[in-house]
Amino acid sequence: MAVEGRDAAADGQFVFAVKTTGVYCRPSCPARRPLKKNVRFFANCDEAEAAGFRACQRCKPRDTSPPRWLDRPASAPRKTFRKLTGLTPRQFEEHKQWDELKSNLRKGADVTTAMLDAGFGSSSRLYEKASASLGMTPAQYRKGGRGTTIRFGTAACRLGHLLLAASERGVCAVKMGDDPKALAAQLREEFPEANVMEDRSSVQSWIDLVLESWGGSPAAQALPLDIRGTLFQMRVWHLLRRIPRGETRSYSEVAAQLKQPRAVRAVAQACAANPTALLVPCHRVIRQDGNLSGYRWSPDRKATLLEMERI
Numbered sequence: 001m002a003v004e005g006r007d008a009a010a011d012g013q014f015v016f017a018v019k020t021t022g023v024y025c026r027p028s029c030p031a032r033r034p035l036k037k038n039v040r041f042f043a044n045c046d047e048a049e050a051a052g053f054r055a056c057q058r059c060k061p062r063d064t065s066p067p068r069w070l071d072r073p074a075s076a077p078r079k080t081f082r083k084l085t086g087l088t089p090r091q092f093e094e095h096k097q098w099d100e101l102k103s104n105l106r107k108g109a110d111v112t113t114a115m116l117d118a119g120f121g122s123s124s125r126l127y128e129k130a131s132a133s134l135g136m137t138p139a140q141y142r143k144g145g146r147g148t149t150i151r152f153g154t155a156a157c158r159l160g161h162l163l164l165a166a167s168e169r170g171v172c173a174v175k176m177g178d179d180p181k182a183l184a185a186q187l188r189e190e191f192p193e194a195n196v197m198e199d200r201s202s203v204q205s206w207i208d209l210v211l212e213s214w215g216g217s218p219a220a221q222a223l224p225l226d227i228r229g230t231l232f233q234m235r236v237w238h239l240l241r242r243i244p245r246g247e248t249r250s251y252s253e254v255a256a257q258l259k260q261p262r263a264v265r266a267v268a269q270a271c272a273a274n275p276t277a278l279l280v281p282c283h284r285v286i287r288q289d290g291n292l293s294g295y296r297w298s299p300d301r302k303a304t305l306l307e308m309e310r311i
Contacts, residue, residue, distance in 0.1 A: 003027050009136070016041050017053040024048035029059035058100055150191055153200030154180040155207050158214070159301050163187065164207045165196075169225030171206060174276040176297040190275075210278055214243065215309055220279060227275050232263070236270035237280045246309045250288040259299050272296055278305075 003016050010027035017024035018034045024042065025031065042048040045055065055061050099299050150172060152165035157176075163183040166171040174188070175183045188196050206223055211220070213220035221241065229237065239257055243249055250273075255263045271282040274296070283302045287293045295302035 004033060004127075006030065008274050014041055014043055015045055015048050017048050017051070022053055023054040023056045024061060025056040026061045029056055029061075033059055045103075061249045096243060105142065148191075149195045149197065150187070151197055151199040151202045152184065153198065153207055154183060154204045157202075157211055159297075160302060162207065162210065164203050164210060166206065167226045169226035171276055171279060173228045174210060174278055176277055176301055213278060214305075223279060225276060225279065227271065229270070229275075232266060233270040233273060235281075236267055237274060240271070240274075240280050240282055240285065241302065243281060243284045248284050248286050248306065251285055251293075254285060254286050268293070284309075 003010075004046055006028045008028040014028075015024045015026060017040045019038045019040060020034065024045070040051070040053075042051065042053075049055070075301070148167055150165050150167050152163055154161055154163045154171070159176055160178045161176070161180045161183060163173065163175040163177075163180065164171060173187055177183045184196075184198065206220075209220040209223060227237070235258060236254065239254060249257075251264045251267045252261070254267045255261050258267070260266075262279060267285070271285050272294070274280045274282040277283075277297055282306045283295060292299050292302050292306070
C-alpha cells in the first residue's frame with residue numbers, strides 16, 4: 001500500500017493518522033510505520049484535524065510544496081549522496097531527526113510530543129542514543145541543561161583570559177576575553193539551567209593543553225568535545241579541525257569542500273557559532289581577499305593567533 005511504500009505520488013490524495021500518537025501524516029512521511037491496527041485514513045487534513053489529530057511536524061502534510069526528503073536518499077544513488085553530503089542517507093536522516101527533536105524541545109514541547117513529531121518510534125530508542133546526540137537526556141536538554149554539571153576554570157594568557165568549561169562528556173566551551181567574570185557570565189547564559197560551577201582544578205590539565213597548543217603542541221586536538229549544533233554546523237566544525245596549523249582557508253573554500261559552494265554565508269555563521277575556540281580553529285578561516293573579517297573573540301586576537309601559528 002502507499003503508506004507502507006512511502007509513495008510520494010499518493011501525497012495530496014489522502015492522509016493517515018496514528019491513534020497511539022494523535023498525529024496525522026502524508027503517505028510519504030519518512031517516520032517509522034505504525035501497526036496497521038493503529039492507523040486511520042482521512043480524505044484530507046481538515047477531516048483528520050476534525051477527528052482530533054494534529055499535523056506531523058516532520059512531513060508537514062498541510063505544506064503544498066514537495067516533501068524536503070524526496071530529493072535526498074530515495075532518489076539519489078547512495079555513493080552520489082554521500083559524496084554530496086559527506087553522510088550516508090541513513091546518517092543524514094538520523095541527523096535531521098535529531099535536529100527536529102532539538103527544535104521541538106527548544107520550542108517548549110514535552111518530550112513525548114517532541115519525540116513523536118520527530119519520528120522516533122519508541123522512547124527506548126530515543127534515550128538509548130540521547131547521550132551521544134544531545135550530551136544529556138531529552139528532558140535535560142529541554143530545560144536548558146537542568147540536572148547536568150558543568151565545571152570551568154579561567155587562566156590569564158597572552159591573549160587576555162581563557163575560559164574552558166567541561167561536562168562529564170568533554171569540553172563544551174572555550175572562550176577568550178579581557179574579563180574572566182564576563183566570560184563566566186556568558187557561560188551561565190548559554191547553560192541557564194545547568195549546575196555551572198567554577199572548579200579550575202578539575203579542568204586545569206585541559207587548560208594547560210590548550211595553552212600549550214599555541215606553541216605547536218598537537219595534544220589539545222585529542223581532547224573530547226561535548227558540542228552540539230545543527231547538521232551543517234557540525235560538518236563545518238569537523239572540517240575546520242582538519243585545517244593544518246599555520247594554514248588558512250577562505251569561507252568560499254570551506255563551502256566548496258562541503259560541496260555547497262553557495263553556502264559561504266552559512267559557513268561564516270557556523271564559524272561565529274563555534275563554542276570551542278582554538279579546539280575548533282575557526283580563526284583559520286578568512287575572507288577570499290585575505291581580509292581576516294570578523295572573529296567572535298575579536299579580530300586582533302585572530303590576527304595574533306594566525307601570526308603565532310605562522311611562526
